[in-house]
Amino acid sequence: xxxxxxxxxxxxxxxxxxxxxxDGEKLGMMMGLATVINFMPSNV
Numbered sequence: 001x002x003x004x005x006x007x008x009x010x011x012x013x014x015x016x017x018x019x020x021x022x023d024g025e026k027l028g029m030m031m032g033l034a035t036v037i038n039f040m041p042s043n044v
Contacts, residue, residue, distance in 0.1 A: 010037065 013033055 010033070013036070016029075
């Protein structure tokens with residue numbers, strides 16, 4: 001399950017991903033974020 005702190009961290013990362021240096025970097029960050037969401041370990 002997710003705590004409010006986990007959600008806030010994900011939102012922070014998602015917002016940061018909207019300010020990349022290039023479209024390629026943005027895509028990489030978004031895919032990385034998707035991986036974090038799908039495979040987040042319980043100890044994070």
